[in-house]
Amino acid sequence: MLRQHEVAERIKQYILQNRLGPGDPLPTEAELCAAVGASRSSVREAIKTLTALDIVEVRHGHGTYVGRLSLxxxxxxxxxxxxxxxxxxxxxxxxxxxxxxxxxxxxxxxxxxxxxxxxxxxxxxxxxxxxxxxxxxxxxxxxxxxxxxxxxxxxxxxxxxxxxxxxxxxxxxxxxxxxxxxxxxxxxxxxxxxxxxxxxxxxxxxxxxxxxxxxxxxxxxxxxxxxx
Amino acid sequence: MLRQHEVAERIKQYILQNRLGPGDPLPTEAELCAAVGASRSSVREAIKTLTALDIVEVRHGHGTYVGRLSLxxxxxxxxxxxxxxxxxxxxxxxxxxxxxxxxxxxxxxxxxxxxxxxxxxxxxxxxxxxxxxxxxxxxxxxxxxxxxxxxxxxxxxxxxxxxxxxxxxxxxxxxxxxxxxxxxxxxxxxxxxxxxxxxxxxxxxxxxxxxxxxxxxxxxxxxxxxxx
The missing domain is CATH 1.20.120.530 (GntR ligand-binding domain-like)
Known part of the structure; x- marks a missing residue:
């Protein structure tokens, strides 16, 4: 679980460092894995956690975006x-x-x-x-x-x-x-x-x-x- | 993703129906799978989402509990x-x-x-x-x-x-x-x-x-x- 938390933190850092805002697309899964240095399964799990917090939004058939950061x-x-x-x-x-x-x-x-x-x-x-x-x-x-x-x-x-x-x-x-x-x-x-x-x-x-x-x-x- | 959301909803229903409160233990993974009618992997994923929301808390080596429902x-x-x-x-x-x-x-x-x-x-x-x-x-x-x-x-x-x-x-x-x-x-x-x-x-x-x-x-x- 620490691992999952760490990968989620790295994705958040990626969003901050790349100055992405709500609604901006995240890179493909393969690129994101490379960027944060984690496996596909770890990144997928972290994405789910971040989705629950509305930090990331998955639009099926379109891709993954920075979420609306709503409450x-x-x-x-x-x-x-x-x-x-x-x-x-x-x-x-x-x-x-x-x-x-x-x-x-x-x-x-x-x-x-x-x-x-x-x-x-x-x-x-x-x-x-x-x-x-x-x-x-x-x-x-x-x-x-x-x-x-x-x-x-x-x-x-x-x-x-x-x-x-x-x-x-x-x-x-x-x-x-x-x-x-x-x-x-x-x-x-x-x-x-x-x-x-x-x-x-x-x-x-x-x-x-x-x-x-x-x-x-x-x-x-x-x-x-x-x-x- | 709908599936994951649905399993998370069922776990929440389980907590409500069994009148569990913050800090109460959830049943074992096998029992929970049977109770909500979902696979181990689906339940694990739903537990991660619910953990991000502090609705569930995983204490390693001890088990899974109802979370503190904090903010x-x-x-x-x-x-x-x-x-x-x-x-x-x-x-x-x-x-x-x-x-x-x-x-x-x-x-x-x-x-x-x-x-x-x-x-x-x-x-x-x-x-x-x-x-x-x-x-x-x-x-x-x-x-x-x-x-x-x-x-x-x-x-x-x-x-x-x-x-x-x-x-x-x-x-x-x-x-x-x-x-x-x-x-x-x-x-x-x-x-x-x-x-x-x-x-x-x-x-x-x-x-x-x-x-x-x-x-x-x-x-x-x-x-x-x-x-x-």
Whole structure:
């Protein structure tokens, strides 16, 4: 296993030394073996490890590329932890809600500073779609995800965008088994409209309160415990 | 590759269905092959992928266990992204500083609420050690890491503790090549003492300002750009 780890490290060094970036092709397997001084089987195994971390991406029939270096591995690991601890008072979900709320509220200043008419239109449209879908008893998971990503996008901080997406995905998977009531769904939809209104008014306090209200239904549900 | 992914998924299902937790032993390779209906070589490969994600841990000479499900993969992926973009205006480090500051400032309320005499003694001791080491021209990286982890520990949110550790580790690796001046080192040490004083006084505003001051030297250095 040390050997496998070492070969993976050498491939990473190769990527760095050759100044390759996400999406750039890696050399052929034979060339890579020569470059890192390892056997085909060792290189193949190392490639698999690096694929799990999204450092390398294998496109079948095309070749091997530098990966997107996304936080896919974080999602994988957190989701699994969430599923494992499902009996443990929704521990991962509680933790996730605190992190999501802290980041959204903590970035109120920069979010408000970056807010403009274009973003207002897009967020309002998504909140309206959520309300319509909820009224028809449909899920609005896509719109919800898009809304939270759009909030962060103007900050231009790729790490925050990736963390937001990762946390949202894990939240959606882990919360999947949670019961919702028509009341809590209505509350969630209203909170999104309240977030848009607060942004539009340039009101930090109202924004902070709307984010708090957004997580209130899931917080209540978590306090009831898994038995309910 | 689909096959490998599928076998990894089945092993995860096996862990869930058998209610195994971190540190619990997995069955022997032969038993696992039978349980998931796959060949030895497929199971071995899947185990390697799951090891990269810290979902499985191989202890040589002992066997295979459920991993600690840490955010090791996040550190790996972020560090590599940081190294790759080293020429890119320290992009990852800038992003990381914003996330770390947002989380620490955003959790001011809960951190202050959980603060007690025991924690005060420990944090003060660490800040004093940093000052002493800095005066002798020594690095205080261990004390610094411990300080930021201890701040979060009373919250009892394992995800926040893991993220704090992960972000700190990546920060330390990526910032390694940054020059420091005796002035900026002194400023950093003082900021840790100011954080302790603000906590001790129960003063949220002072705490927020001290956290801001803590990241000021690295922010200034990042604004200068990589050429300096």
């Amino acid at each position: 896919a591995a974080l999602v994988e690991s957190l989701t699994f932890r969430g599923l494992l601890s499902r009996s443990d008072d929704f521990r991962v979900l509680s933790e996730l809600v605190q992190v999501r709320q802290t980041i959204e509220q903590g970035l109120a200043g920069p979010i408000l500073a970056a807010f403009d008419d274009g973003l207002h239109g897009e967020l309002l449209d998504l909140a309206d779609q959520m309300a319509e879908r909820a009224a028809r008893g449909e899920s609005f998971i896509e719109q919800d995800r898009e809304f939270h990503l759009l909030l962060m996008e103007p900050l231009g901080n790729e790490l925050i965008t990736q963390l937001t997406a990762a946390f949202w995905d894990v939240h959606a998977i882990v919360a999947h088994t949670l019961d919702t009531t028509p009341e809590s769904v209505r509350e969630t939809v209203e909170a999104h409209h309240a977030i848009v209104a607060a942004l539009s008014a340039g009101d930090v306090t109202a924004f902070t309160q709307a984010v708090e209200a957004h997580y209130a239904p899931v917080r209540r549900r978590l306090q009831e415990g898994p038995g309910h | 090791a993969a996040l550190v790996e992926s972020l560090t590599f992204r940081g190294l790759l973009s080293r020429s890119d205006d320290f992009r990852v480090l800038s992003e990381l500083v914003q996330v770390r500051q947002t989380i620490e400032q955003g959790l001011a309320g809960p951190i202050l609420a959980a603060f007690d005499d025991g924690l005060h003694g420990e944090l003060l001791d660490l800040a004093d050690q940093m000052a002493e080491r800095a005066a002798r021209g020594e690095s205080f990286i261990e004390q610094d890491r411990e300080f930021h982890l201890l701040l979060m520990e009373p919250l009892g949110n394992e995800l926040i503790t893991q993220l704090t550790a992960a972000f700190w580790d990546v920060h330390a690796i990526v910032a390694h090549t940054l020059d420091t001046t005796p002035e900026s080192v002194r400023e950093t040490v003082e900021a840790h003492h100011a954080i302790v004083a603000a906590l001790s006084a129960g003063d949220v505003t002072a705490f927020t300002q001290a956290v801001e001051a803590h990241y000021a030297p690295v922010r200034r250095r990042l604004q200068e750009g990589p050429g300096h």
